[in-house]
Amino acid sequence: MKRHTRGLVIISAALLFAYFCAASLFLYLDRMNQNGDRAAAASVSSGQPTLQILLSGTFPSRLAEQDDFIKTIIEQKFEVNLDVTTAPAGSDYTALIAAKLAANNPPDMWLNITSDGGAKYTLDNVLADMTYYVTPSTMPNYFKYWITEKELKEYQVHNKFARAPIPYDKKSYHAYYIRKDWLDRLGLDIPQTYEQYVATLKAFTYQDPDSNGTRDTFGFSTSGNGTSISTDWPEYVRHGLLAPVYYSEGKLIDMQTDLRVGRVIDDIIKLTKEGVIDPDWFLNMGTQHIDKAVQGEIGVVLGETSGFALDSNPDSLQARSKAINPKADWMPFNPFGNKQPLRAEVSANYPFVFSNNTAGGEPEKLMKIAGILDWLASTEGFLLTHYGIEGKHYTREGSRITLLPTYTDNEAAAMELWSFFTPNTPEMLGLTVIDPRVTERDKLVLQTLADIPVYEGLGTTLTPPIGIDVEEMRARQDELQVKMLFSDKSGANWPQYRQELMSSYNGDVILKQYESKIRSSHKERQ
Template sequence: MLLQKSISIKLVSFGLITSILLTGCTSGASEESSSSQEKSDKTLRILTNVVGGKDPEEQDLFEKEIERLTGIQVEMDKPPADYDQKLLASMASGEKYDLVYLTKPMLDILVDQNVLTDLTDNVNDSEILSDSNIIADEEWDLVKTEDDKIYGVFNKFEGGTLPTVRQDWMEKLGLEQPKTLEDFYTVLKAFKEQDPDGNGKDDTYGLSTAGLYDIQGFMSAAGVKYRYIIDEEGKRTIPYATEAAVPVYEWFAKLYKEGILDKNFATNDSGKMRELFLTDRVGMVTYWDAWVGLFNNIATTENPNTEFVAKGIPGAEGQDGKIMLRRGDPSLWSVPVNAENPELAIDFLEFWHSEEGNILGSLGIKDNDFTVTDGEYELTETGVEHGMDHGAPFPSNRQFENPIGVYPGVEEAQKVILDNKATVEVSTADWPAAEKIVTNYAFKAMMGEMPAKDAVKQMNEELSQADLID
């Protein structure tokens, strides 16, 4: 699961709009689906990021598998890097794709530029896409525009981020699941001081993060959310830059001073943080719900007799008793207005949300990633390496049950995200600039380099001066 960067509207020039519109709008994706014979005479061009094979050879197999399952010939363009830049450049040049992969922040930008097809009628007219048992109504609410239009259809179910704890350490030390910020302190302090790994050395941290990614589970105690809050009048505020966040910054400063918080948290990347967790160096991290299962799978694969157990838990309760967690930005498929085969694009999207499409997006390619014998599914060695992830490890289809099963702990972690009604964060074109200021002063407060109140005050002043908040 990669964190997509917000792309400034300023990057999408007038030339992008002109080139796409001049290429010629189709009659829309609302045309009736073609017959199987007609499909075979056309090629569906797809610009994709995470969906597909794990290498060029498997990518070719992936395309052939789609054709075997649907009769649709596909050509998938999967750039090796800088995907968002490739998407923008391709659309600006007038290159024609029938489907493009993007995330909600990018969708918002391209909708504003009038370069994506309105798919509202297509979704409503589709027995598959409009079925609330497949895609829940509340999921569509995450991606609808202000005028209730749909310009993107889900690629997969996006979970969220939450505190992930070494549950075996919790049980070994006789600790209860924390609820308040003070409870979290008690647990993290025990991880630091009570030798949970049993090696007789003072070499464990209570908590590690990859910078501010993602401390939302602790900011929940103050009832503040990362990125922007925009009111009905369009006024922008950044809750992490308000006085409400000060007590949480002070809490982090206490952890840092006492050596409970990983001293390298500000410079960690997610890989370093994961390594600390998997090698018994830290008792809690903040990461994606899907990684709860991956942590457990990696640990047991390396050592079948390991005591390692990762568990996703709710964040700290606010004064109202509620927990405020982060939901990931939805990943979507959209149809550009210059698509040559919009009807095939809809056919593909219906397939993608069917059981066969769900299996392809998760398990992968039959006889390459998995085999089926007398109805029993089994991963091949290649399939094990690929981790049941070919772009949609957790399909949006609520009726789908992975025939292999899922990794231990992941369903419980996803339930935490859904039960607490985690919401997506709000970005704007200005967020990358604002984030630099927020991060700079948040780190100073968390490491005790500045009193939290002073850091927040300075944060606000710089954000205001740069016209990044109202």
């Protein structure tokens, strides 16, 4: 009876959660429709076109429209009204764009944050042909500073020019971070080998590294989101599998489907049995493992951004941890020494796309948007969206920018939103930035990151074969790998599970398509 009752409670809770999510999305869409109506009215009254743009980020309530100083500047400069909708990246964002497309009311421009990079939308003729809008003449700054014409060509999907890459930081900041203050307290050095790393995890778990007299710390954590292993585990690198994919000896190595994954599973199971891993890692959602690290519960996590643990970044792991424990000291390190790459070179990520509806009915709007995006890619737009207003937030002497970092919450939120189009890499524009918040420790962190080698990149963007659902294959991949962890408790069955992916879920077809594109790209470079 108790088991039956508990099952009913779980089912009821799941239904209630689903109802809440659906109701929240409905209310959110209703609010967005009301905002769209107001924007349309503003367009009629002002005589200026209204451009509808969908970006990933925080909800509009965080940034009052009248306080978005960058939006105001753009509207005045380009004589437009901007109707900007934001939603958090992930399921909310995907559901929002799907709902707008289903209602035949897509935004004029949006960021296509989907796993296939817009391949399906391209085939469905939802996306506009960008040939007339994204060119060296219409977007000169985009091509001068950020993206080459060759990169753009490699980025196309299904031989159609329906997407263009957001400018991206070409440096890798992929590194593991460790509580250096815990090491010092225990008399340990930063690990340089995998064996030393495992010994450190044990010390962090069983030797009371925070000296509070309680066994309440663990060596490593990540977030499995209740669905997958997570690619954060150093055990992938231990077996020669680098994130996310790489090309070696004429073959594509996909870290998540390679035959060596079975050995990775065995290593994870072994560490879990030794009790040195956060026991809730699989159920951790999003950045929950980072929150635990901030609270002093975890000793090693993976970071991916340059500011991940900088003193000068108020939202960093380091700054947040020090607010709780002033002695906290997170330092980047490579568990395999200074010669082992942890990942392949960075490549272009998600694209921006234009609506085919707008291209057919109001193409001049897309030309306006192209102009705005190119301005964001210019020196003027970059400085405004990353550092603020000259004289108020920074001073300039030629190419030397000295920050005066005193931002209101709304100013900081506006810059966070509008810097979506360019990474914080001023050197690409020939600028040198002096930030008084940067500490000597920050400089050491950045130099350590720069010293971690990366593996040669693919040289092209991978796109799936026409009509094949990569997500279906990845979903089954996750199911089978989770099964090995929690049901099989062994990686021994991976070869047969992998064969199922290759034969029944088009894995072979997908990987062959990827390899073919890489070989073609390599031939063009020779």
